[in-house]
Each structure stands twice: as structure tokens, then as C-alpha cells.
């Protein structure tokens with residue numbers, strides 16, 4: 154008998170490329186263990202099960218002469234605490250919980266749904282089936298965009314995204330991101346730029362598709378690629394056709410970002426929310442569902458087989474239409490059922506969070522001894538977690554991977570006035586942030602909407618700084634942060650140390666250096682002056698670049714929607730991309746602080762500014778005609794779609 158150890162789950166999950174051979178037995182193919190070159194039987198335990206009966210069954214199976222047996226608890230019996238493994242010669246990796254995987258596969262096969270949701274089921278959450286013990290190697294396809302500086306920043310973001318798909322780390326890194334090689338990549342003709350519309354069937358033109366295929370063939374001989382990442386937003390049909398042409402799973406930008414969220418989610422809340430996003434994404438891709446054994450279950454050749462008697466016109470009142478339920482309908486129904494269960498659990502999370510927030514506010518807030526919340530927001534990888542750690546003298550997880558933080562964290566910090574505040578480190582944003590994620594992470598993002606003050610962290614060394622800034626402002630507006638909070642936001646221009654390093658090599662170096670020798674200025678204030686000049690110069694350069702070529706990729710990527718002829722379109726299926734409305738915010742008079750979270754620069758200034766802003770808010774609130782009560786003003790702001798907006802004055 155073995156006990157479950159979560160670290161080993163991925164090993165086993167990776168084996169679950171299973172097909173159903175009979176009503177009770179799952180056959181796992183391609184086991185990862187080198188010592189067993191055959192099949193496994195996984196048999197749910199039944200009340201009448203007698204362990205002695207199994208070996209005979211297996212040994213007598215002419216089809217699988219070398220099989221081994223794993224006897225698992227039957228998920229329907231919900232005896233999930235202990236796992237029995239009886240076998241001869243099975244390596245000791247058998248410490249796991251497979252019940253939910255069995256449940257999901259059984260469910261999908263038998264048309265039954267599980268009575269429970271197992272949040273630890275990694276396979277269920279992921280978009281592509283793959284070996285969860287190691288990060289998949291992706292081949293990056295980047296459509297060309299102008300100007301070149303924008304292409305460079307988009308490409309490096311794409312490579313970084315491709316390198317960020319690392320599995321559950323349980324708080325530790327498996328691989329240092331810096332030690333990872335850059336994934337193979339190819340910059341290709343951008344169909345949007347050429348003809349102002351994409352090809353409805355394959356997104357790229359035939360020549361580009363062939364070109365990519367050639368590169369893949371060359372890499373394939375070295376077995377280098379597990380999947381292809383196209384840094385654009387594809388429709389379900391385009392994705393399926395490209396998969397067929399290239400013979401490998403394809404992830405588009407939306408899919409990869411959701412997959413990264415899934416891989417990085419650690420808490421139950423984040424897992425539920427990422428799974429919901431992934432589910433809604435899968436629903437929009439139902440044309441191309443890949444079976445667990447690697448084959449396309451349906452849709453690849455247009456078949457829509459009837460798989461169950463259930464469905465419209467059957468199963469009730471003796472009415473026999475023979476319509477049945479197609480595989481597509483079955484999958485959709487299953488997704489919706491699971492979605493509803495997830496939604497109800499997420500709603501529990503949201504309620505708990507709201508209660509916790511209310512308790513915090515009752516204990517203090519702007520009117521009391523103080524537990525106001527300051528939400529630290531920003532583009533992914535801008536340094537939010539590093540900054541929160543530095544300010545609160547704690548050690549939040551941060552790394553060079555994109556979306557390192559998926560589980561938001563609160564940290565307390567004492568301001569110069571002695572007031573205590575809570576800093577909330579949140580998920581990072583990105584341009585074309587998948588709408589599914591924004592919706593699914595509603596409970597988490599509500600923390601941002603409800604915060605007393607926002608601190609927007611910017612990576613001042615980023616080439617596409619302005620794009621990043623605009624993307625964050627857009628998301629903030631989309632999730633319902635009121636204008637007054639946006640205007641009151643503090644900007645932190647982080648990573649000024651990098652800007653300083655760069656100054657030696659860019660055109661602006663004369664302006665940034667001290668008279669004569671250019672030595673590093675140790676005085677912090679002087680350094681800030683210098684960096685201000687560098688930032689001005691950096692901004693000027695960026696604007697120059699933008700002036701050169703007005704079209705940017707955001708609009709190119711967004712325009713896919715006009716050519717999306719995906720048959721799986723429906724009201725929710727359409728939400729395959731980012732928010733398309735150009736809801737630009739133009740916050741004026743935003744105060745900024747230049748900082749380096751790793752070097753500890755600008756932190757005191759930031760705390761002072763936070764203090765000042767909160768005090769101002771506090772005095773405005775107390776002098777306002779509306780005295781602070783439970784139901785008053787912007788601190789009780791709620792998203793407009795389910796509650797009434799009230800802005801206090």
C-alpha cells in the first residue's frame with residue numbers, strides 16, 4: 154500500500170494517455186517508465202473486488218501479455234484516501250491519486266458526470282495533453298510586425314512566454330529560467346499586414362505554412378519540438394488545420410497564456426479559476442478536440458457521430474426521434490456541466506474573499522487605525538512581487554518567468570507615519586490578456602477593484618513600455634476600476650538599474666552621464682535625476698519609433714475576429730481573444746517614483762507617497778458630505794455588471 158505524494162502525480166498523470174478497453178478497465182499506453190514496455194491495467198475498485206481475481210484476469214488477457222495491474226479506489230465509491238497497488242514489478246512511482254482522472258475519463262465515456270470536482274487533477278486543467286514531468290519544448294512562430302523594435306519586444310515576449318510553461322513548482326524552481334535555452338523560433342510573414350485579413354482556414358498563407366513545416370521537419374529529426382506556439386490569436390478551425398498540417402499540437406497566444414496560468418496555479422482558488430478559463434477556451438475549440446490517445450476525436454474529417462441516446466428528442470416521454478447526441482454536443486454539455494460546478498465553487502471563494510475584505514475594513518481602513526489595501530498591479534514580469542517583497546521585507550515568489558504570480562498574496566507594511574497597510578501582490582497583465590482569464594479571475598481581480606489605492610509597476614527598461622502601460626490601464630478599466638482610482642494611482646518606474654546599465658550603450662548616454670567621466674553616481678538622489686533624464690530620453694525614443702510606423706500588433710492581432718469562421722462560434726465561444734474595444738484611459742497627473750526593487754532604490758519615497766495619498770483620501774473621505782458607513786462611496790465600489798456603481802463625492 155502506498156500513500157499519495159503529490160510530487161509524483163505528474164509522473165503518473167503523464168501516463169494517462171489512456172483509452173477505454175472495456176467498461177471497467179483503462180489501458181494506459183506509452184508508460185514513461187523505461188522498465189515497463191507494455192500496458193498497464195488500471196481497475197477501479199468495486200465492492201465485489203477480490204484482489205486474487207485480478208492477476209488471473211490480466212495474465213489470461215491474450216491482448217496484453219506483459220501487462221501489470223494497478224488497482225485503484227473506485228471514484229464512484231469515493232474511497233479516495235488510500236490507494237492499493239498490487240502488482241509484480243511495478244516501479245515505486247505508484248503513489249498517486251488517480252481517481253479524478255478516472256472519473257473524468259469514465260465520465261466522458263459513459264456519459265456520466267462525477268459527483269465531485271477534484272481540484273488536483275492536472276490533466277483536466279490543461280489544454281494540451283503532454284508529459285507533465287517536464288516543460289514542453291515549444292517552437293515559436295512570430296508573425297512579422299513593424300517597426301523592428303516592436304518586433305524585437307514581441308518576439309522576446311513570445312520566447313519568454315514559451316519558456317514560462319513550467320509545471321507546478323510547489324514553491325521552488327525546477328529550472329532556473331536563465332539556464333534555459335531560448336526556444337527555437339521563426340519570424341514569418343504576417344497575413345494581417347499583407348492583406349489586412351487572415352486566411353480563414355490556416356491563418357497564414359500556404360507558403361508560410363509550408364515554410365514552417367520545413368523548419369519543423371528539420372527540428373523533428375532532432376526530436377526537439379513538442380508543440381508549436383503561434384504568437385497570434387487563432388480560431389478553432391485555424392488551430393485544428395494547422396495542427397493537421399504540422400502534425401503537432403498548436404497553441405495560440407490565448408491558449409498558451411491560459412496554459413501557463415494552469416501550470417503556475419498553486420492554491421485551490423487559482424486552480425479553480427484557471428481551470429474555468431481553460432474550460433471556456435476548450436469550449437471554443439471543440440472542433441479540434443484531440444483524443445487521449447493522440448487521435449482527433451471528431452471534427453478532423455467533419456464527422457459528427459452520434460455517441461449517446463441522450464439529447465434533443467430522445468430519452469423522454471417515449472418520443473423517439475433518433476436524433477441522439479453528437480460528440481460535439483456531448484463535449485459541450487460536459488463542459489457546461491463542469492463550468493457550472495466550477496462557477497459555484499468560485500462563487501464560494503468570492504464570498505469568502507468579500508467577507509475577509511469586509512472584516513479588514515471593519516478593523517480599520519482609512520477611517521480607523523488602518524488596514525487599507527494597496528493593490529500592486531502591472532504588466533507581467535514588471536517586478537511587482539519583488540517590489541512587494543522588498544517593501545514588506547518578506548520573500549514572495551518572483552522569477553523571470555511570465556505569470557510567476559497566479560496566486561495573489563497580501564503582505565503588511567508599516568508606512569513612515571506608522572500606519573499599517575496591506576500590499577496586495579496580484580496576477581500580472583499582458584497585452585491581449587485572454588478574456589476568459591479576466592472573467593475567470595474575477596474573484597481575484599475584485600481585490601484590485603476594491604483596493605484603497607493602486608500602485609502600477611512598470612518595467613522602465615522594456616522596449617514596449619508604452620504598450621505595456623496601455624495594456625494595464627485597459628485591463629484595469631475593463632475590470633471596473635473607477636476613474637477616480639485610476640487618476641489617483643501611483644506609477645513605479647521599476648528596474649531603473651537596468652536603464653542605467655543600458656545607458657552606456659544607447660544613443661542617450663551623453664544626457665544620462667555626469668559631466669566628464671560617467672562614473673556611477675552613488676548618491677541616490679543624483680541617480681534619480683540621472684534616471685529621470687534617461688527615462689525622458691527612453692520615452693522620446695519610443696515615441697520616435699512609434700511615429701515611424703503607426704500600425705502596431707495589437708490591432709493586427711485583434712483583427713482576426715473579422716475572419717473567424719469557426720463553426721463552434723457561440724455567444725461565449727466568440728470570446729477567444731482579448732478585449733477588442735479600444736477603451737483607452739488617459740490618467741492625467743499620475744505621480745511616479747523611480748525605483749529598483751532589487752537594489753532597494755526608491756522604496757522609501759514610494760512608502761512616503763503611499764502614506765501621503767492615503768492620508769489625502771482619508772481626509773477627503775472624512776470631509777465629504779457622506780459620512781463613512783458600510784454602504785458609502787467608492788470603497789464599497791462593486792463591478793457594474795452585477796451591482797450598482799456608486800461613486801462617493
Ligand SMILES: Nc1nc2c(ncn2[C@@H]2O[C@H](COP(=O)(O)OP(=O)(O)OP(=O)(O)O)[C@@H](O)[C@H]2O)c(=O)[nH]1
Nearest residue numbers: 533534535536537538539551552556557558581750
Ligand atoms: N534588474 C532588475 N530586475 C528586477 C527588478 N525588479 C524585479 N526584477 C526581476 O524581474 C523578474 C520578474 O520579477 P517579479 O517580481 O517576479 O515580477 P512580477 O511583476 O511579479 O511578475 P509576474 O508575477 O510574473 O506578473 C525577476 O527576475 C526579478 O528578479 C529591478 O528593479 N531590477
Ligand SMILES: [Mg+2]
Nearest residue numbers: 537538557558
Ligand atoms: Mg509576481
